[in-house]
Amino acid sequence: MAEVVTKGTGKVERTADRAEVQVNFETVGSTRNEAVDQLTRRVASVEPVLERPGVEVRSRQLSVHDNWDGQQRAGSRASQQYTLRVEDLAQLDDLLSALVAAEPTWLNGPQWQLAADAEAIREAQREAVLDARRRAEGYAEALGARLGTLQRLSDGDGETWAAESTPGRAMAAYGGSVGQAPNMDELNLEAQQIVVTVRCTAAWTLLD
CATH class of the missing domain: 3.30.70.2970 (Protein of unknown function (DUF541), domain 2)
Known part of the structure; x- marks a missing residue:
């Protein structure tokens, strides 16, 4: 098959x-x-x-x-x-x-x-499976076939990192006088977006 x-x-x-x-x-x-x-x-x-x-x-x-x-x-x-x-x-x-x-x-x-990423990983898993299915449906249509049942699913590792659009920021040691508290307002240290990414590989049957 x-x-x-x-x-x-x-x-x-x-x-x-x-x-x-x-x-x-x-x-x-x-x-x-x-x-x-x-x-x-x-x-x-x-x-x-x-x-x-x-x-x-x-x-x-x-x-x-x-x-x-x-x-x-x-x-x-x-x-x-x-x-x-x-x-x-x-x-x-x-x-x-x-x-x-x-x-x-x-x-x-x-x-x-992220203090807890389980919910975000589950949502990303659902999106990964839907993405794999959409791709499979596209290939089936291109072949003039119908997409059948899922045969195998390989689950990749969930990965978490800072979004490319908001890169992580690093601070160097302050060079002012001892005991002088610097003004941090202009450094824009607001919490940034974290992207949780999941990848999967799926095998589907093709029906005539």
Whole structure:
């Protein structure tokens, strides 16, 4: 029995309702202990900022190592990197302002996310199957045949990413004076659209 195999794609847009931010603080000292002591003092003012509601510290990563100038040791460096998840986007601007005012070595974000994407994936799956069927019907008509029953369906992985029309934004470390909170209003950090894409491959019988 003849069959036709088609691919279908379903895409659904949702507004991001969660954001992730990465921030790093770095200090140097003549010894490892001195570098760590300076780092401890530097992040002491940062930790209370991370305790606000709607902000979750996903990870704290400490790195301590010696600096080298050729074959000679030239002091030490210590850094602490935070990965933050912001569930309450109303907190995002104030959080970023406070972090930048604390003079991080670098800050990247926000990376936009969906807190729950199951419903969007199901809708995209329906669109993918409909797309595959429309394509199969077109081939059947072109052959002067009728589309029969579905024989096989291969389900691809659901993928989530930022829409190309609204690319993700990254922030560099702020260069103002210590303790000065920058104005974040002009950076346009509104939640962007997330595109959930599902692809499938379907095989259908062709009837005379």
